[in-house]
Amino acid sequence: MGRLVPAVTRALDILELFLDGEGTLSAPDITRKLGLPRTTVHELVTTLAARSYLVPVPEQPGRYRLGVRSYQLGSRYAEQxxxxxxxxxxxxxxxxxxxxxxxxxxxxxxxxxxxxxxxxxxxxxxxxxxxxxxxxxxxxxxxxxxxxxxxxxxxxxxxxxxxxxxxxxxxxxxxxxxxxxxxxxxxxxxxxxxxxxxxxxxxxxxxxxxxxxxxxxxxxxxxxxxxxxxxxxxxxxxxxxxxxxxxxxxxxxxxxxx
The missing domain is CATH 3.30.450.40 (GAF domain)
Structure with a gap:
């Protein structure tokens, strides 16, 4: 088995926080829940948002929810x-x-x-x-x-x-x-x-x-x-x-x- 990539693991950890029923999360929420450095969380959230896995919540500045790309992956899995x-x-x-x-x-x-x-x-x-x-x-x-x-x-x-x-x-x-x-x-x-x-x-x-x-x-x-x-x-x-x-x-x- 190949080596796990830490950055990918952490990005997935962020996405999986939403499986616990969290509708929205802020960077401080993620930092507290995962125990990651604030800079790391900021970079990961920025990357996930740029790829539409997360999207900012307009009426709640600084908070994010799952984006359309997450839904598309889930829908494709369900189709299979x-x-x-x-x-x-x-x-x-x-x-x-x-x-x-x-x-x-x-x-x-x-x-x-x-x-x-x-x-x-x-x-x-x-x-x-x-x-x-x-x-x-x-x-x-x-x-x-x-x-x-x-x-x-x-x-x-x-x-x-x-x-x-x-x-x-x-x-x-x-x-x-x-x-x-x-x-x-x-x-x-x-x-x-x-x-x-x-x-x-x-x-x-x-x-x-x-x-x-x-x-x-x-x-x-x-x-x-x-x-x-x-x-x-x-x-x-x-x-x-x-x-x-x-x-x-x-x-x-x-x-x-x-």
Whole structure:
């Protein structure tokens, strides 16, 4: 590995200060936060501003905010991201931690489409595949995604769908019962599904957000009932939430828990 260039490292340190939620910074702020000499900070800020990575704030003399070049780089990075590929990567990491089946799914109308899947290493595991479509109201990923819809959009989709089909005896088929379940999911931030799509499987799911904070997918962990306990559910809920946060961050989301 080659030698790190100190000036470049310091310039990047300045830009990364804005990742902490700072809207604007002055040269004294940067000096204090990074412990750099004032002359060095002045030269670095001047250079970054000349290249449009920073711009002066007109109404706040001496303060700077991120410039258009920073936005352009971030946008180009976002364009290169592939939700399915990133989802497969994170699903693999989660599966390696819990040794259970992990899915990432998106919502289309009132169905979910699985875009990534990593199998459990156990002999008893869930039979599914990326690309498969299931009724959203019967799955943890689907209920998580439905819970993230605005109320008027959810109502419109339910009205258009009409009667909800059951996949097992535990599936929710009543609109009001589904709305009540979704309200609980919104409050908790985690969705669960107990034998609603498969009589032998329970699942837990968490929301995945894009850089604008929109819920664009959900990540779930699926477990055969022979390995499902209340304690295991809590463990997997935390793991699904962490995996969903990691995937959200890889998509550019920087809002933390929501």
């Amino acid at each position: 991201l592939d939700l399915a590929a990133e989802g497969q990567r994170v699903a693999r990491e989660v599966a390696e931690t819990c040794d259970e089946t992990v899915h990432v799914a998106i919502l289309e109308d009132l169905d979910v489409i699985y875009i990534a899947k990593v199998d459990s290493i156990h002999a008893v595991r869930m039979v599914s595949a990326a690309g498969r479509r299931l009724p959203a109201h019967c799955t943890s990923v689907g209920k998580m995604l439905l819970a993230s819809l605005p109320a008027d959009e959810l109502d419109a989709r339910l009205a258009e769908a009409g009667e909800l089909d059951a996949m097992t005896h535990n599936s929710i088929t009543d609109h009001d019962e589904l709305r009540s379940a979704l309200a609980g999911i919104r409050a908790r931030g985690i969705a669960t599904e107990h034998r609603e799509s498969n009589p032998d499987v329970s699942c837990v799911a968490a929301p995945v957000r894009d850089r604008a904070g929109r819920v664009v997918a959900a990540l779930s962990v699926s477990v055969p009932m022979i390995r499902w306990t209340e304690e295991r559910e809590e463990e997997l809920a935390e793991l699904a939430a962490k995996g969903a946060r990691d995937l959200s961050e890889s998509l550019g989301f920087r809002g933390g828990d929501r």
